[in-house]
Amino acid sequence: MDNIAGKKPALTWAVHLSVGLLVLLWVIPTLGLLVSSFRSGDQIVSSGWWRALFTQEQQMSPMRIEGEEVQKDGVFVIEGRLFATASTVSAWGTSSREPAAYAPGETADLGDGQTLTVQADGAFVFSSSATTEGTRLPRVFTTAATPPEFTTNNYNTVLFSPMAGQSIFQAFMNTATVAIPATIIPILVAAFAAYALAWMEFPGRALLIAAIVGLLVVPLQLALIPLLQIHNAIGIGKGYLGIWLAHTGFGLPLAIYLLRNYMVGLPRDIIENAKVDGATDFQIFTKIILPLSFPALASFAIFQFLWTWNDLLVALVFLGTSNDQQVLTGNIVNLMGSRGGDWEILSASAFVSIAVPLLVFFSMQRFLVRGLLAGSVK
Amino acid sequence: MDQALMALLTIVIGVGGCVGYFWASNIVLDKVIFPARGLEAGRNISRANMVRPWLFLFPALAALGLYLAYPVFATAWLSLNRNEAGELVFVGFENYRQMFGEDKFWESLRNNMVWLIVVPAMSTAFGLLAAQLTDRIKWGNIAKSLIFMPMAISFVGASVIWKLIYDTREEGQAQIGLLNAIWLQFEGGIWSTVLVQDLARGGAWIKLFRLIGIAVGAGLIYVALSWALGAATAELPYGKPQFWLQIPFWNNFFLMAVLIWLQTGFAMVILSAALRGVPEDTIEAAIIDGANPFQIFFKVKVPQIMGTIVVVWTTITITVLKVFDIVRAMTGGQQETQVLANYMYDKLFVAVDWGVGSASAMIILLLVTPILVWNVWNARKEMR
Incomplete structure (x- = not known):
């Protein structure tokens, strides 16, 4: 909107800053998880994810020297490296009181004929006049700069090696098995009903529309036990068929409502001309209404897909917990309970689960917005 | 992939079944029950048009009725009963009283x-x-x-x-939760860190900005205190990670x-x-x-x-x-x-x-x- 009078530069800046701040607030949580999912477990617990993006100089946790002892010219020598990563030591020490007593390359005299040298790249040489076998080796305190380092190991782990009996990949497949049919099946059922409610005259139509608007807000919590009873009674039990039917039922009010609102807005002329030309309702529906309603169909499909993919409650109730039925959301809730501290696993699993909805979201945002507006503003 | 096959089959059966139902029921309505020919052709057409909306609506209404409308009443009934060894026993409002x-x-x-x-x-x-x-x-x-x-x-x-x-x-330990990391910046109280502790450092311009910051902050404190005295004076455990x-x-x-x-x-x-x-x-x-x-x-x-x-x-x-x-x-x-x-x-x-x-x-x-x-x-x- 450019019609605000007296647009002061200061105000414009304030707007830019506020929006920037808002966006930051809304993006940072997700970013945190994304960054964490590319760090190893050790990295995640040793520093906050926001430090992972930059080379960071920090005091490392003390490390005890370890390695093969070799006898050379009468002294016992252990050589090795302190870090597995490409860190650069800027100072080091051998006691917690003076963790930065020496510069890299300097040699520390530890007494008892023991000396220690630490190089900038973390390589150390420890020598002792007597064998150190069976004794405790000295600890090294270092201050080191570590460049950002990322790994895709977490994803390999969660996708392909089963945890608690189930791999995330399997759960991913299960979720897809739930979500795709549960998205496609209600569309056609709803489209026919929406057409009848939008363009056919019959007694009780207004009442039906009102009923559907009412059902739109009925909490599905009420449906759980009675439906489970029905499913058990007719032999479906807990399984995919049951959850497809349940999602279809729960998705229908929104589908009918959205599609009816859209179809009512289609030009009356086209439909009446077709009728005059002798088209039946069935032909009008399949040849005219359905193709014209594509945007509304697409927006409902996106809603339903996001909803079924992200759902936890319906899956908990209507699906079993066995390996071939547990969905992503259920799996992650279990992980949060049993391995709540293993952020490398949790973050990668969570990202696998939100990757597909995010992809759908960014590629089809237009339809999503249109659907939202049709459903709410009217 | 048995599972994928089953899902695919369901889609085909589901969608095919829907199309088949709508198509076949239309045919049956127009050709068999109320054929648009013979003596009653006109009446039959209008009769068929009376029924058709319900054909279109039937699958949706059946699903809605079974999956949303019926459960509301069933749940209402269940809430008045107690499940004793698989048998429902009517107990009136006992469940509500207990709840x-x-x-x-x-x-x-x-x-x-x-x-x-x-x-x-x-x-x-x-x-x-x-x-x-x-x-x-x-x-x-x-x-x-x-x-x-x-x-x-x-x-x-x-x-x-x-x-x-x-x-x-x-x-x-290093805090990996963002909220605690921020919280720990406020050692010794929220304002002391932001405004005073760092005042000594930095060049002239930065000091000037800090002074402005202090002025703005003082104003904010005044406002905050005036409407949330209790919250502002509460002893918060700054400097400690919080659960x-x-x-x-x-x-x-x-x-x-x-x-x-x-x-x-x-x-x-x-x-x-x-x-x-x-x-x-x-x-x-x-x-x-x-x-x-x-x-x-x-x-x-x-x-x-x-x-x-x-x-x-x-x-x-x-x-x-x-x-x-x-x-x-x-x-x-x-x-x-x-x-x-x-x-x-x-x-x-x-x-x-x-x-x-x-x-x-x-x-x-x-x-x-x-x-x-x-x-x-x-x-x-x-x-x-």
Whole structure:
């Protein structure tokens, strides 16, 4: 909107800053998880994810020297490296009181004929006049700069090696098995009903529309036990068929409502001309209404897909917990309970689960917005 | 992949079945039951047209009736019965009496009330702010898209995301939760760090900015103190990592933040469209009368989109009443964070007490009812 009078530069800046701040607030949580999912477990617990993006100089946790002892010219020598990563030591020490007593390359005299040298790249040489076998080796305190380092190991782990009996990949497949049919099946059922409610005259139509608007807000919590009873009674039990039917039922009010609102807005002329030309309702529906309603169909499909993919409650109730039925959301809730501290696993699993909805979201945002507006503003 | 095959088959059967049903029932209606020929051709056509809407509606109505309408009554009935060894025994309002006697129920009701006020209010407010601000800048669409993004994230995914933010490690270890990392910056009280502690460092310009900061901050403190003296003078444990999700009462707000984060995008998208629909001439008239941008926003635009604000508010209210996943995943309803939907789940599937579980489901329905009635009433009004 450019019609605000007296647009002061200061105000414009304030707007830019506020929006920037808002966006930051809304993006940072997700970013945190994304960054964490590319760090190893050790990295995640040793520093906050926001430090992972930059080379960071920090005091490392003390490390005890370890390695093969070799006898050379009468002294016992252990050589090795302190870090597995490409860190650069800027100072080091051998006691917690003076963790930065020496510069890299300097040699520390530890007494008892023991000396220690630490190089900038973390390589150390420890020598002792007597064998150190069976004794405790000295600890090294270092201050080191570590460049950002990322790994895709977490994803390999969660996708392909089963945890608690189930791999995330399997759960991913299960979720897809739930979500795709549960998205496609209600569309056609709803489209026919929406057409009848939008363009056919019959007694009780207004009442039906009102009923559907009412059902739109009925909490599905009420449906759980009675439906489970029905499913058990007719032999479906807990399984995919049951959850497809349940999602279809729960998705229908929104589908009918959205599609009816859209179809009512289609030009009356086209439909009446077709009728005059002798088209039946069935032909009008399949040849005219359905193709014209594509945007509304697409927006409902996106809603339903996001909803079924992200759902936890319906899956908990209507699906079993066995390996071939547990969905992503259920799996992650279990992980949060049993391995709540293993952020490398949790973050990668969570990202696998939100990757597909995010992809759908960014590629089809237009339809999503249109659907939202049709459903709410009217 | 048996499973994929089964899903594919279901899609084919489901869609094919639908098409087949609609097509065949039409044929049967037009050719067999009421054929448009013979003596009664005209009457038959109009008869067929009387029946046809119901053919179109039948599958949808059957599914709706079975999956949404019937369960409401069945749940109402279940809430008046007790399940004793598989047999339903009618007990009247005994289940409700038992539920009203439970502290956990009142806790969830109280929490739900707080949720019902805070989440819709904050989401709508943030949504309105974001809608208004992003409409005025060039990169507004990108900003909108990013604020809208959480909409695609599941409640469970969001719970993981926010659990990382609230993560707590013991004192002395590096904090990996963002909130604790920020909290620890405030050692020795919030203002001392921001304003005084760092004053000595930096060049002349930076010192000048700090002084301005102090002036602004002092003003803010004054305002804050005047309306929240209690909160401002409270002894907060600065400098210590906090277990955010275990602080009674306040942990509810940390859970609410997750839902606010998820719902703001929705509010923003709808309110932004409504703001664009505000007639230009009303704004121009206000400008000519010398209104400043704030007056234009609060006194011209907001009143005109009040209807949409109410719709957004009620939609989020319904989402809040059904909120289950967040509480389940983050605290499991422990530490005084129980809400009705999770209470119901615990009763139904953990304690396997169908009577009380159904009774609590009825309470949720009761809370939704005003919105249901209002929605239906509005829809009827619109259709006339």
